[in-house]
Amino acid sequence: MKVVVCVKQIPDPAIPGELNPETNTLARDDKLILDESDSYGVEMALQLVEAAGGGEVSLVSMAPRSETSGLRTALAMGADDAVLISDDALAGSDALGTAKVLGAAIAELEADLVLAGVESSDGYTGTVPEMIAGVMGLPSITFAKQIEIADGVANVQRQTEAGYDQVECALPAVVSVTAGVVEPRYPSFKGIMAAKKKPVDSKDLAALGIDAAAVGVAGARQETVEVTDAPEREAGEIITDEGDAHANIVEFLTELKVI
Amino acid sequence: MTLAQILLFAEGDADGPSGLTLELATKARTLADTVTAFAPAHGEAMAAELGAHGVSTVYALEGLGDGLVGVHAAAALAGHIDATSPDAVFFGQTTDGRDTAARLAVLADRPVSTNNVGAEIVDGGLVTEEPIFGGTQNIFTAYRAPAPALAMFRPKSFEAEPSGGGAAAVESVAAVDAGEAGRAKVTGRHAEERSGPQLDDAAVVVSGGRGLGQPEAYSMVDELAGLLGAASGASRAIVDAGWVPYAKQVGQTGKVVKPNVYIACGISGATQHLVGMKGSKNIVAINKDPEAPIFGVADLGIVGDVHKVMPALIEALKSR
Numbered sequence: 001m002k003v004v005v006c007v008k009q010i011p012d013p014a015i016p017g018e019l020n021p022e023t024n025t026l027a028r029d030d031k032l033i034l035d036e037s038d039s040y041g042v043e044m045a046l047q048l049v050e051a052a053g054g055g056e057v058s059l060v061s062m063a064p065r066s067e068t069s070g071l072r073t074a075l076a077m078g079a080d081d082a083v084l085i086s087d088d089a090l091a092g093s094d095a096l097g098t099a100k101v102l103g104a105a106i107a108e109l110e111a112d113l114v115l116a117g118v119e120s121s122d123g124y125t126g127t128v129p130e131m132i133a134g135v136m137g138l139p140s141i142t143f144a145k146q147i148e149i150a151d152g153v154a155n156v157q158r159q160t161e162a163g164y165d166q167v168e169c170a171l172p173a174v175v176s177v178t179a180g181v182v183e184p185r186y187p188s189f190k191g192i193m194a195a196k197k198k199p200v201d202s203k204d205l206a207a208l209g210i211d212a213a214a215v216g217v218a219g220a221r222q223e224t225v226e227v228t229d230a231p232e233r234e235a236g237e238i239i240t241d242e243g244d245a246h247a248n249i250v251e252f253l254t255e256l257k258v259i
Numbered sequence: 260m261t262l263a264q265i266l267l268f269a270e271g272d273a274d275g276p277s278g279l280t281l282e283l284a285t286k287a288r289t290l291a292d293t294v295t296a297f298a299p300a301h302g303e304a305m306a307a308e309l310g311a312h313g314v315s316t317v318y319a320l321e322g323l324g325d326g327l328v329g330v331h332a333a334a335a336l337a338g339h340i341d342a343t344s345p346d347a348v349f350f351g352q353t354t355d356g357r358d359t360a361a362r363l364a365v366l367a368d369r370p371v372s373t374n375n376v377g378a379e380i381v382d383g384g385l386v387t388e389e390p391i392f393g394g395t396q397n398i399f400t401a402y403r404a405p406a407p408a409l410a411m412f413r414p415k416s417f418e419a420e421p422s423g424g425g426a427a428a429v430e431s432v433a434a435v436d437a438g439e440a441g442r443a444k445v446t447g448r449h450a451e452e453r454s455g456p457q458l459d460d461a462a463v464v465v466s467g468g469r470g471l472g473q474p475e476a477y478s479m480v481d482e483l484a485g486l487l488g489a490a491s492g493a494s495r496a497i498v499d500a501g502w503v504p505y506a507k508q509v510g511q512t513g514k515v516v517k518p519n520v521y522i523a524c525g526i527s528g529a530t531q532h533l534v535g536m537k538g539s540k541n542i543v544a545i546n547k548d549p550e551a552p553i554f555g556v557a558d559l560g561i562v563g564d565v566h567k568v569m570p571a572l573i574e575a576l577k578s579r
Contacts, residue, residue: 016392017391017392018392019391019396019398024398094370095361095364095370095371095373096364096365096368096369096370096371099361099365118512119512121531124373124374124511124512125357125371125373125374126352126357126373127357127360127361127364127371127373128361129361130329130357130358130361130362131361131362131364131365133330133362133440134333134361134362134364134365134366134440135365137438137439137440138439138440139327139330139439139440139441139442139443140327140329140330140358140440140443141327141443142329142354142357142358143354145505158354159354159505160354160448161353161354162448162450162451163448163449163450163451163506164449164451165445165447165448165449166445166446166447166448166449167327167443167444167445167446168443168444168446169442169443169444170442173443178505179495179499179512180495180498180499180500180501180505220370221369221370221402221403221404222370222372222400222401222402222403222404223400223401223403224398224399224400224401225381225386225399225400225401226398226399227396227397227398227399228396228397228399229395229396229397230390230394230395230396230397233537233542233555233556233558235555236542236554236557236558236559236560237558237559237560238549238554238557238560238561238562239559239560239561239562240549240561240562240563241561241562241563241564241567241568243567243571244571245561245563245568246561246568246571246572246575247575248559248561249522249543249545249559249561249568249572250572250575250576250579252541252543252558252559253487253520256519256520256541258462258463258487258519258520259487259576259579
């Protein structure tokens, strides 16, 4: 079984984000890391291939400056190889532009199953996996919390507002994996060493046959007209507990007539 | 200045439209002369309340059956927007809303504006407002692709208010063959048990986070919530760790809550969490780290150990 996993490499979420003042898109000047949201897709892929008794896990990522740091993390977890699409014309791409690029790259890989995180931690539109399916003409099941594959059919528990739906779908299909549903493995030292030698196939837009006008800022067809600071909440009262701070909460709730 | 027509992606069940759908209807009628709705299911059941919130016509998709909403709703919507030429289509940022908007974006080859909390019409075009960096800044974006503009909105961005209108007219829309992309089938639906006040509409919410230390300590959150008639919630950290189900998650992923009082217990206040609760009217935070970001939004912050403050608070409330 061949599983392709979409992974996004994002600025470290621990460092406060900022906008590029010229384009008002997210600044991505520093080193990028594997989006934690995607580590669940990678882990799910590894488990499914193990359960199937063998196969291949390939990664697909679109990133500036041929960034591979995040890809190496996922390769160290156990993925076999990666395709990286990097092109200056991709800067400022929106979800649809990203899906067009990823979809074209995945189409060359003849995957049985395409996995992705439900949403990235930085852009969090939650639309890219479904768009990739749309671009590729594949069925998709989003918000998966459990996936079982048997005889070329995926059985997926899809999270809903009320609980979950059991969904059945013949492969190939795109499935987006909810964060937290599997425990992503930590790369071993051996895995980290091996990852350095795993193949990463770098491509640009021309190699995928995509017109630069369909992606990037031009393809996004949305214009930032203003960025404002949100009004801050007024500073409240901060009390250090000396054993009786619960009384302050009781008083606060009483004033609000909650109790 | 207003648009001629906004089409609303209407979600709900046999009891009527969802709260989010009515919020969007209320906003849409301030932006457009006519508000119509497309319902992937339960179109008839939603017509009265949608009409009461300003929707003139509900286009009800027939024959969804056991298919997934996104791919089938989008296939039908693509033809529907060609036939009816709305200026914008509004979606709620829900599971099915995202799927449908994403599929439609591909079919109609135009972008989707996501995670919005506001909208206005400027020079005849849609401008949407999205909070970024945990809600510290807002970015305003003009939609420059051809109409209809596709835009998705976060829950509780607007107040739902009836307009006093009568029931909306209902027109059937036939399902469109989505081809091989439509082959996934729902074989079973499972609702998680719900008891007590629900996160979405509770006046008081008590949430727990990693600072509780261990899964068993979440029982303090439930007990405190019970005493206050509150709903119980959680940070993503303890949902991901498997302590409590996803349905309790408050944040960017998960529920957006705006209760009268939000009590955060052992939650540091990652931006992921703040986005989902900082619209609360009053915020109480208990955390042992005085530098925790949650104190930046708290009206009353207690720097202390949840294992001491919460039991004392629970005792005090019980003895009242």
